[in-house]
Amino acid sequence: MKLSKYIYLVFGLLAFVACGSSASKAPVEAVKNEQQQVVNVPVFDGDSAYKFVKMQTDMGPRVPNSEVHKKAATLLASELKRQGAEVQIQEFDALAYNRQLLKGYNIIGSYNPESANRILLFAHWDTRPYADADPNKANHKTPIDGANDGASGVGVLLEMARQFGMQNPSVGVDILFFDLEDFGTPYFGTNTTGEEAYCLGSQYWAKNPHERGYNARYGILLDMVGDKNARFSKDKYSMHFAPSIVNKVWATAQKLGYGNYFVNKPGSLLTDDHIYVNQYGIPSIDIIDYDNDREKGFADSWHTKDDTIENIDPKTLKAVGQTLLEVIYSEK
Numbered sequence: 001m002k003l004s005k006y007i008y009l010v011f012g013l014l015a016f017v018a019c020g021s022s023a024s025k026a027p028v029e030a031v032k033n034e035q036q037q038v039v040n041v042p043v044f045d046g047d048s049a050y051k052f053v054k055m056q057t058d059m060g061p062r063v064p065n066s067e068v069h070k071k072a073a074t075l076l077a078s079e080l081k082r083q084g085a086e087v088q089i090q091e092f093d094a095l096a097y098n099r100q101l102l103k104g105y106n107i108i109g110s111y112n113p114e115s116a117n118r119i120l121l122f123a124h125w126d127t128r129p130y131a132d133a134d135p136n137k138a139n140h141k142t143p144i145d146g147a148n149d150g151a152s153g154v155g156v157l158l159e160m161a162r163q164f165g166m167q168n169p170s171v172g173v174d175i176l177f178f179d180l181e182d183f184g185t186p187y188f189g190t191n192t193t194g195e196e197a198y199c200l201g202s203q204y205w206a207k208n209p210h211e212r213g214y215n216a217r218y219g220i221l222l223d224m225v226g227d228k229n230a231r232f233s234k235d236k237y238s239m240h241f242a243p244s245i246v247n248k249v250w251a252t253a254q255k256l257g258y259g260n261y262f263v264n265k266p267g268s269l270l271t272d273d274h275i276y277v278n279q280y281g282i283p284s285i286d287i288i289d290y291d292n293d294r295e296k297g298f299a300d301s302w303h304t305k306d307d308t309i310e311n312i313d314p315k316t317l318k319a320v321g322q323t324l325l326e327v328i329y330s331e332k
Helices: 007-011 025-039 046-057 067-082 147-166 200-207 236-241 243-255 273-280 314-329
Strands: 086-095 101-111 118-124 172-178 218-223 232-234 262-266 284-288
Touching: 046 067, 046 147, 046 314, 067 086, 067 101, 067 147, 086 200, 101 147, 101 200, 118 147, 118 200, 118 273, 147 172, 147 218, 147 314, 172 200, 200 273, 218 243, 218 273, 218 314, 232 236, 236 243, 236 273, 236 284, 243 262, 243 284, 243 314, 273 284
Parallel strands: 118 172, 118 218, 218 284, 232 262
Antiparallel strands: 086 101, 101 172
């Protein structure tokens, strides 16, 4: 993903709407129900999520068209299936900024597939082929491990999948791993196509959903959610398309004591997969580590050779995952 230069393009999109007891006895029952609901929220295991992140980085960079990329797609699909999801793999071809034909795999795992009341959770799983923000220019054409930028969001969702497999939520949940998110144009690229060079998997899915007429009440994107010093500000596109969902998630995080991660401050305009899910018609938000007070906005490891497992913190993964479990299991 990258910082958007084309604000007017997205805000020109269609805006979507995010979306016989006695009187003395009723409050007591309500309290009991509320307590039961809290008890039923699973405990997110940050160490388990960390292992899911490491499982990906141990394979090496998951660069499109590589053998590792293909093996990683198979591994992620089998892991979702192992955790009880009904799994689909959406294979597609896409042209990169340099006219290279890329083979993509969007991976979908569904829980409670019979329910029409659904929530969509998504992240990208591919890694950038260029460390083009690395301080050392010699590394700029070297692929990155993508521990934070790619693997962290997938790791959180795989741990959530493990929890869903043990205790189904009352709503339907779809976990979608988008491919070809990070093959965007580097500064040394030619035949550029602007920001549309990014997010190729979500662009394809928005035109060709995995199920005809697919719908969800809302969507939540996880991108770069594992850094030790993560700060999740309120992305401006998210606030435009789905402010109520942003506020729900951030309020839940603060209630759980994670306000140091989910900061109550405006973010920026970031081109990311949620743009195209919103364009499809599902009000969606982006939980992404971005802070306007930083020099780059993103973490120092962004698009560098330093985006490695050593910079991933299970506590950050826990803050994100526990917040989302609380949100999902409170839905009716």
